[in-house]
Amino acid sequence: MIREWKRIFSIPNFYVILLVIPPIIFLFYGFIYQKQFAKELPMAVWDEDQSQVSRMLTDMMEHNEFIQFTQTVHSNAEIEKLMKEGKIFGAVHFPKNMESDVKKNHQSNITLYTNGAYLVPAKMIYKGAAEVIIKGGLAVVLQKAEKQGMSAEKANTLIQPIKLNTTTLYNPDFNYQMYLTPGLITVGLQMALVVASVLILNLEFRRNTIDELFKISTSSSQIVVGKMLAHLCISWILFVLVAYVVFPVYELGKPKTDFNFFLIYTLMSLACIGIGMMLSAISNNLLFVTDVALFFTSPAFVFSGFTFPRWAMPWYDRFYADIMPYTHFLDGFIKLYFMELPLSYATPEIFKLLVFIGITFPLSIVFFQKKVNQYLKENRV
DSSP: OHHHHHHHHHOHHHHIIIIIHHHHHHHHHHHHTTTOSOOOEEEEEEESSOSHHHHHHHHHHHTSTTEEEEEEOSSHHHHHHHHHTTSOSEEEEEOTTHHHHHHTTOOOOOEEEEOTTSHHHHHHHHHHHHHHHHHHHHHHHHHHHHHTTOOHHHHHHHHOSSOOOOOOOSSTTOOHHHHHHHHHHHHHHHHHHHHHHTTTTHHHHHTTOHHHHHHHOOOHHHHHHHHHHHHHHHHHHHHHHIIIIIHHHTTOOOGGGHHHHHHHHHHHHHHHHHHHHHHHHHOOOHHHHHHHHHHHHTTHHHHTTSSSOGGGSOHHHHHHHHTSHHHHHHHHHIIIIISOOOGGGGHHHHHHHHHHHHHHHHHHHHHHHHHHHHHHHHHHO
């Protein structure tokens, strides 16, 4: 273990992947979402009605945190042109005679344009504009009912007999920094641990240091466990960096969850190290095992269900997600960190991570012992 510690801090392959790149990446991830919310998205207004109602709705939208009117247009062509140029994310069209149609109890259609190529801004504009238009429409009808002599309370009940109250738990403000930064940081940790771990055993042959290692021990179990402990310690250093430096800097820290976070993070680290060492024990081809590690870990964020639910994926994608430790870590992390639930709620995820550990390390020992025996036999000859 001590020897492996020295190698980690002296071989660039290790210390760059484990100690140099991660802190830089973690800080950049946080900076991306430091505004926390996507507000004041530029929009255009096309007002053919030029009425009190259209002006009222425009003002109401302007006060919505997601919307900022930056352009005035007079046709569909202008809207498309501005969207193609990236100057607006959406537009709203108030048709002619809208106010008069409302007063005559005729339906009037307001058109909301959004750019579906930018999915998140499009949904935010729709959410903000829909709320305003619904409220504005109700306000117009309410005002008309009051003018006809109906009391405000009765008119309000008649117009909106059922009122919806929403309660959003665990990230009520839809804070993008709170939502995405922890997920991106932890998937980055998984990649660093797996990529570094695939070098642990076969790098001994590549750097011609295997004889030096065998002077300490020729038992693959001792070698695997000793090296694993050294890399686990490095993963704990990264945990301290994330939990007590990066998260507090971006106000993401949740001290009550630290122990549970540490536990499930340690299991993920062991699972990642186990996968890497298993690959390293199977093949001495450094380029091949590194490619396999990158191929295996790179899509982890997409398949984990963080941005799209796994139950909606085809069965083969769900299977691919299940053979990545990050998927199960993330399920447990959401429960323990975001939802601040007791450790017992993450029992299924803990069990699955233990299965990874229970399979990969024994296989690493078996495969590497074969290499050890073969090497010793050839050298005796």
